[in-house]
Amino acid sequence: MIKEDFLHFVWQHQYFNSKALRTTAGESVAVIKPGVVNQLAGPDFKEALVDVNGIQWAGSVEIHIKSSDWKAHKHQGDPNYSNVVLHLVYFNDYQVCDNEGKPIPTVELKGLIKPGLLNRYQQIIKSNNPIACAELFPKVRSVTKLAMLEAALIQRLQRKGALFKELLVRNKQDWEQSVYEWLAQGFGFKTNAQSMLALAQAVPLRVLRKHSDLKQWEALLFGASGLLNTRHTSSYAYELKREYTFLERKYAINSQLSFNQWHFSGVRPTNFPTVRIAQWAALVHKNHSLFSLFTDFSNTRELQKRLQVQQSTYWQQHFNFGVENKQGNDLLSKSAISNLMINTVAPLLVAYSEYKDETDMLEQAMNVLMSLPVENNHIIRSWYELGWNVNSGFDTQGLIELYNEYCKHNNCLKCKIGVELIRS
Known part of the structure; x- marks a missing residue:
């Protein structure tokens, strides 16, 4: 079993018997430059230089398992493949021609690849172990x-950091709003991440900061979340709903969230979206600058202490509206803080490192993970x-x-x- 990526590997590093290299028509071939990997549309390698029967050709190299894949992939007539000077295949089963009907020089690699290399590749690729190289x-x-x-x-941190940068672009480089949304998504963890993000976008940070009372923050957030639009016997829910009715009109809040978009089933009570919204609100309320919270700290222990915020009194004693927790809700757990450090703080530091084109924040991100x-x-x-x-x-x-x-x-x-x- 051979895959195209293996042939790419073989060609890039020239792991074959180059002395016996000939085209399927019997012409001698010498590789002067294998070319550079093409990450865009078109041939697999560009800027190659090959000698075919004493004549040097500069152009592209296209690689397939079978020659007939050229036709199967619909390269014929495609202008992106007009400068292919060499067609490299494992099996030759079809004569490939250029747009003028002239045969494209084709090299069949079967029998030319170093046996040891091929055997080791096949041993790994045929493995049934989830980690294919386990035996070796x-x-x-x-x-x-x-x-x-x-x-x-x-790679993992950069991929996650790219998601933060998307928020930054959407928010027109407003770092505070972007970190606020990013943090909200983090507090949603896997089950409620998207709903938390939608909530942060429905109630912008600038609206919350017009008020100093945490209860008004909860009215805005719980009201916009749709979690108040059910039959609650809780007097606290009633107070928040009454307050939200006024604030919703005042700030023209247009939230599309509903109770059904939040996941309670299969979630531990301490991870209920109601508890997480309350904890998120308390953390944001406590910190005037969210950006500084996550970028200006001397060590991870200091940051962990900052994240150990206590939610409001009501949510210290309840899992949901009217659902009392007699034991009381603790501070954000160690595992929850570790999760935030991994999925929220570290990617944010990497994104900021790339934005500033400096390595300090990248090292800080690494130090955060090393401490967990x-x-x-x-x-x-x-x-x-x-x-x-x-x-x-x-x-x-x-x-x-x-x-x-x-x-x-x-x-x-x-x-x-x-x-x-x-x-x-």
């Missing part, structure tokens, strides 16, 4: 594992079984990305670990 993993050098771990972690405890899930347990020494949130976040973005999709040839094992 002990052979990987520590330096390679650490390099891939850091690369995967940075190890996560326990099936992915991390799989790496433990392979002997990976997992010490902190830095490791677990990198390993989760490595598994989800590389192992899960058999992207072994884009992984430093996979490449080392196949090359070795």
Whole structure:
């Protein structure tokens, strides 16, 4: 079983018998420059330079498993492929011609790839293990594992940071509003993240800051959330609803949220959206500058203490309107704070680092993750079984990305670990 990405790998690094290289028509081929990987539409490699029968050709190289894939992928007549000077395939089963009807020089790699390389690739790609390289993993050098771990972690943080930058663009570079929305999404965790974001957008931070009373903040947020639009016997819910009726008209709030958009079923009471909205409101109310809250701290312990905010009195004693918690609600739990540090704080620091084109905030993000405890899930347990020494949130976040973005999709040839094992 051969995949195109393996042929890309072979061509890019020239892992074949170049002395025996000939076209299917018997012409000699010498590779002067394999070209550069093309990430856009068009041929796989651009700016290549090859010698075919003593004549040098500059242009592109297109790679397929079978020659007939050229037709199957509808390259014929496509102007993007008009400058292909070499067609590289594993099986030659079809004569490919250019737009003028002239045969495009084609090289069949079957039998030319180094046997050891091909065998190691097939051993990994045919593995039934969720981590395809599991059997060969002990052979990987520590330096390679650490390099891939850091690369995967940075990729994960940058991907999440890009989501924050989308908010920043939407809010016309208003950092406070963007952080406010980003934090709201973080407080929604997985189950209510999108509803929390919609709530933050329905009730902008500037509206909340027109009031100093936390109760009015709760009236605005719970009113816009749609969670007051049910039959509540709670006197507190009635007070908030009455206050919201006035504030809704005053600020022309137009929220489309309803009770049905919030998830209570299957969620622990301490993670009910009502509790999270109250905690989020209390944290924002307490901090005049949200941006400074997450970017101006000396160490992670200091930031963790800042996040241990106490919600209002009513929500210290209730899970929902009229649903009393006799034991009382504690401060934001350690696991919830760790989740916010991982999914809210660290990506924000990376986004700001890229915005300022400075590395200080990137290092700060790394330090935050290094200070957090190890996560326990099936992915991390799989790496433990392979002997990976997992010490902190830095490791677990990198390993989760490595598994989800590389192992899960058999992207072994884009992984430093996979490449080392196949090359070795």
